[in-house]
Amino acid sequence: MAFTVFSSPLVLSQSVAAAGLAGAPAPFDKGGVKIALISYISAGDFFQAYQAGAQAQAKALGVDLRIFPGRQNAAEQREQILQAVNLGAQAIVIDHGLPESLSDVVQQALDKGIKVVAFDVNLNNPKIPQVEQSDHKLAELALDQAIKDNGNSFKAGYAYVAGFAPLDRRNEIWDKVKAANSGIVETARFGTVSDTTATSTADQAKAVFRANPDISVVFAPYDEFARGVKLAAADLGISAKLKIYSADISTADIQEIVEDGSPWVATSATNPAVVGAVSIRAAALQIAGETVPHQIIVDPVLVTQKQLRDANVKTIEDLAKKIPSFSTSSAVTASWIPSAAF
Secondary structure, three states: OOOOOOOOOOEEOOOOOOOOOOOOOOOOOOOOOEEEEEEOEOOOHHHHHHHHHHHHHHHHHOOEEEEEOOEOOHHHHHHHHHHHHHOOOOEEEEEOOOHHHHHHHHHHHHHOOOEEEEEOOOOOOOOOOEEEOOHHHHHHHHHHHHHHHHOOEEEEEEEOOOOOHHHHHHHHHHHHHHHHOOEEEEEEEEOOOOOOHHHHHHHHHHHHHHHOOOOOEEEEOOHHHHHHHHHHHHHHOOHHHOEEEEEOOOHHHHHHHHOOOOOEEEEEEOOHHHHHHHHHHHHHHHHOOOOOOOEEEOOOEEEEHHHHHHOOOOOHHHHHHHOHHHOOOOOOOOOOOOOOOO
């Protein structure tokens, strides 16, 4: 599901369902519920799919969902939260961001009775449910496969940027794996998060590979990092001697993983559209006065290059059909909440 971007920073995903939702608790029975989705990052297939899933669930609920596109700008994200408050949002979903720049404006929203849900940004507030992809399990699945394929002794490159909750949680597992396997040596660490993450990471990776030709494995626990590493390997002609293990997946990622000679051999992932839908459900349940757990986990699955090739998977839609666990989550739902169609 696509969304339309207007000249203002606000994106309106759909109009309000006038009749409300039959059988739903107030205020969903009357319609007119407003939820804002405020992102830190919008570029990349993962974030676009996340927003599409949020839109699909909002549409099923008859919610007026307003999406503020992220531009990796902390000051702009703060301003967008204040705009959402002024627009009368009954709940705000915050998708990524820097906790230190958000806490005070988020508290202002809470003080006005607005519900807040956080996805992959740790706001350290007991009133704010935290939606997570089980980042620990994402890293565990990918690294277990890396050890299965390569043993427990290899020189590794590691793509990581500190300060982002999902990457920090994945880093905790990387540290544990290195501590438990002394033969796994982190030879170089690199990476950047920007509106050109893949190409910027590729430039860094090329310098790393030139300086460290003995690297045989790269752990890149974000698909844009993995794209950059794969691009660097192709440019340097070293794809055949490298294996990349990542987190997250999209149709574009699948195409890069299955292509001939690709060093990108495995990724662990949730369906970002499912995570987006879960985020909206968490907000809706809070608006309806129902109890929502503080930590909301969406479990990932491991997806290997061999699985994709053997099953002739070419798109996320193929993946959802052929691996059903990828396309559903029972997290935070209720009998009155319709399923999202995506």
